[in-house]
Amino acid sequence: MVERVVPEGLRRRRRPTKQGAVLSERLIIETALRLVGEHGADALSVRRLGAALGSDPSSLYRYFRNTDDLLLALADEFVGRAQEGWRATGDWRADLRDMGLRIHAVYLANPQVALLAAHRTTGRAHETAAVEKILGILRRAGFPDTTAVPLYHAFVDQALAFAALDAAALALPEPARVADEEVWRASYGRLPPETHPNIAATFPLLAADMRGSGYPFALDLMLDAAAARLP
Structure with missing residues (x-):
């Protein structure tokens, strides 16, 4: 174009x-x-x-x-979808958690597009609205601007990084995705405690946890760390 x-x-x-x-x-x-x-x-x-x-x-x-201009529009569309129906509750932690999970879910619902768009900065209406909302949540919570800005950066990058990682797994051809999942049972499940005592001891929990995304837990860890920095 x-x-x-x-x-x-x-x-x-x-x-x-x-x-x-x-x-x-x-x-x-x-x-x-x-x-x-x-x-x-x-x-x-x-x-x-x-x-x-x-x-x-x-x-x-x-x-x-051009096609890149269209791609930016697709990326902004995802950001807009993540905000649909979102309402601030006044609880900064709950509001950020909800926003992060929404962003992650929207990209995972469209993994092929997520691979193209998760790393892009659009400067368009939906994205600027999201930046304004997230910064507003942090500033109203009492974070000083010197803390609110890097927290915003870490929050958004974490959500998008997990979205891209999880989307990449979902976008794999079905045989490859099934093979990757099978590795936990076929390979890790057979490791003896004599050589891999920690894997053997935790294997049932490990195999179950690795079937899902690590994002919700990582998000909670980040919010815990943010709370510790609140004056």
Whole structure:
């Protein structure tokens, strides 16, 4: 794509696409999410999007400068979805925990897109709203700005890092994912206490815990550490 985005007020397509829908930024984003979810990163192309929309690929230029611009829109869409229905309770710890779990869950619901978008900074409306909310939670709780800012940084990076890690596991082909899960039983479960006493002693707990994400526990650890820094 090239940089020739049409101003928002002039974007509306006069005729519907071959599928009978009027082309819009929302329709493009939803179609891109579906394609990447079904086919992976290679689906994020002008040609494939145009075919899926029943529209001339060049019409996408009216909405996005290039495919990276579209990817940033997808990343911002995820941040927006994480905030849907969220309400502050006044309990800073509960509010942050809820926000973190929402972010993590949204990315895991769309693992193929998460691999492309979790590390991006969009500067768009949903992201800036989330930054404002999280900083507001920390500042209202009484954290000084010199503490609130690095706490915000650690909180967001932790949520997105776990989201990317867990999404990568979910995005594996089914045989590879099953094989990875089987390693805990087939390999670790057979290690003798004579050579690996700690693994042998904890194996039932270890095998059960490793089936899920470590994020909720890590999030609680981070919130415990944050509470210790509250004046």
